[in-house]
Amino acid sequence: MKKTYRYATLYISFIAIFLAFYYAINIFTQDNINLQKQILIKQAQTHFNSIINTRKWNSQYGGVFVKPQKGQTANPYLHDNTLYVDENLTLIRINSAWMTRQLSELATMKDFHFRIASLNPLNPNNQPNDFEKKALELFAATKKREYYEINKNSDFNYMAALETTPDCLQCHPVGYKVGDIQGGISIRLDSSEFWEVSSTMKQHALLVAMVIAIFLFIMLWLIRKQLQTNEILQDRVERRTQEIASTKELLQVAMDADSSLLMMVDNLDIIFVNKALLSFFHVDSLETFKTKYGYISSTFEMVDDPDYITQYVNGEHWLSYLQNKEGQDTKVMIKRDNQAYHFRVYAQKSRSTDKSLMTIIFDDITSQQKQISKLQEKASKDPLTGLFNRRSFDEVITQEIKLANTIGSSISLIFIDIDFFKKINDTHGHDVGDSVLKELALILSSQTRKQDIVSRWGGEEFVIALQSTTAMQASLLAEKIRTHVSEHHFTIIDHLTISLGVTQYRADESKDSFIKRADQALYQAKHQGRDQVVVN
Numbered sequence: 001m002k003k004t005y006r007y008a009t010l011y012i013s014f015i016a017i018f019l020a021f022y023y024a025i026n027i028f029t030q031d032n033i034n035l036q037k038q039i040l041i042k043q044a045q046t047h048f049n050s051i052i053n054t055r056k057w058n059s060q061y062g063g064v065f066v067k068p069q070k071g072q073t074a075n076p077y078l079h080d081n082t083l084y085v086d087e088n089l090t091l092i093r094i095n096s097a098w099m100t101r102q103l104s105e106l107a108t109m110k111d112f113h114f115r116i117a118s119l120n121p122l123n124p125n126n127q128p129n130d131f132e133k134k135a136l137e138l139f140a141a142t143k144k145r146e147y148y149e150i151n152k153n154s155d156f157n158y159m160a161a162l163e164t165t166p167d168c169l170q171c172h173p174v175g176y177k178v179g180d181i182q183g184g185i186s187i188r189l190d191s192s193e194f195w196e197v198s199s200t201m202k203q204h205a206l207l208v209a210m211v212i213a214i215f216l217f218i219m220l221w222l223i224r225k226q227l228q229t230n231e232i233l234q235d236r237v238e239r240r241t242q243e244i245a246s247t248k249e250l251l252q253v254a255m256d257a258d259s260s261l262l263m264m265v266d267n268l269d270i271i272f273v274n275k276a277l278l279s280f281f282h283v284d285s286l287e288t289f290k291t292k293y294g295y296i297s298s299t300f301e302m303v304d305d306p307d308y309i310t311q312y313v314n315g316e317h318w319l320s321y322l323q324n325k326e327g328q329d330t331k332v333m334i335k336r337d338n339q340a341y342h343f344r345v346y347a348q349k350s351r352s353t354d355k356s357l358m359t360i361i362f363d364d365i366t367s368q369q370k371q372i373s374k375l376q377e378k379a380s381k382d383p384l385t386g387l388f389n390r391r392s393f394d395e396v397i398t399q400e401i402k403l404a405n406t407i408g409s410s411i412s413l414i415f416i417d418i419d420f421f422k423k424i425n426d427t428h429g430h431d432v433g434d435s436v437l438k439e440l441a442l443i444l445s446s447q448t449r450k451q452d453i454v455s456r457w458g459g460e461e462f463v464i465a466l467q468s469t470t471a472m473q474a475s476l477l478a479e480k481i482r483t484h485v486s487e488h489h490f491t492i493i494d495h496l497t498i499s500l501g502v503t504q505y506r507a508d509e510s511k512d513s514f515i516k517r518a519d520q521a522l523y524q525a526k527h528q529g530r531d532q533v534v535v536n
Helices: 003-060 096-106 130-141 166-170 192-243 247-256 275-280 286-293 318-324 366-378 390-407 421-428 430-447 471-487 511-527
Strands: 064-066 082-086 089-094 112-118 146-150 155-163 181-190 261-266 269-273 331-336 339-352 355-364 411-418 453-458 461-467 498-504 533-535
Touching (some): 003 146, 003 192, 089 096, 261 275, 269 286, 275 286, 318 339, 318 355, 498 511
Antiparallel strands (some): 064 089, 331 339, 411 461, 411 498
């Protein structure tokens, strides 16, 4: 596909997506506004039905007789409009129409008003206004029996038709017949809340549309930039491919596509490196790299951690070590520009014609190591022993477990308890007990690596978290610590012993389960006679 067509398709697609979203938002907003409008209509219909029911009640009794108010006379349009009770009381008859008009005149609700109106009113007070006239003319010309308008002055005007009933003929004997529509009841409600809600919905819809537009624009920009980048890379690859004249150059291009540091060796001789490696060491070619560094192993820094290797590991060359320890967690640290970088190292064997080749991959894990170090530095210390406290240990072991599940490294725990510590406190006092805890903390710190986490678990219990350490390795360290403590001369009490429980983390195991297994191993060591190491 040509570039023009490609970008045209991209732009059209995004415009179509935006219009689809906008249409959906607009439909949703309009539906909600219509729902609010229907609420107003239902309110008006409810009021209208209430008035109709009141009229029906009046009509089924043929009107009602009431005591007239001061100055009020009988309706001259009604037959039998008065009822003489006695010399002191004469009642007047109120029919449904008159009652409706009186109720409308008495209505004092803040947001509600109604009245009866007709195109041919007998009573001048029932003359229709512009809205009512429009509604009544619509009723006369069509089969519609209700009409409404909403205007910007916060009024909702609603009118429903009144069907002529036999009761109406008492006042309107001429020009009226039962079933005709000669008038209606208009209802006016306050629609300010409707306009508020509608305005809010439209604002929210506009905001959502803007957010979607911004999101789509960002996506369009990213995709366009990616396309441009891809085009640039594609052009480079095409130009580079044209220049490639040998298998060596083809292999070089393949290795350069990887962001990890890659190198291919034939025995001990480096024959290929990728651009990421050259960029990391600030050199422009393999020849320059060899001249400046000789072998990459010359850049490996010594780290007090068995997982970190240098040029020789226990007398074995690091390349041979990698081949023999395939699958083991192996790391190196390289300093560049006075900054330490940590890499996980893998070796992959391959054969090409008569040569035995090996590809070495260096994956950058510096950020993970820094994260662990940062957590360790921020962790608060136990005020008595200066070791990490239980809360800090909990934070660190949580991160260690996450890292183990991510990169597949091993973690082990050693739980430690001082044997008969209560007897020390009871015999020599708590000050001596505190002194013993401090001395033991110094011993534990001196017997462990810098990256190991030594914490006071509580009371006379301690715990050690060992990074990249198996249960077997941890048990050897535990035995070393047990022996050192048993041979140590403590102030005042001279000698004491400790019990130790060891366990290794299982993949995807919960933190609580991991700690519980270590604690169970410690309990078993104490139950079996103390002064020993038990591995669970």
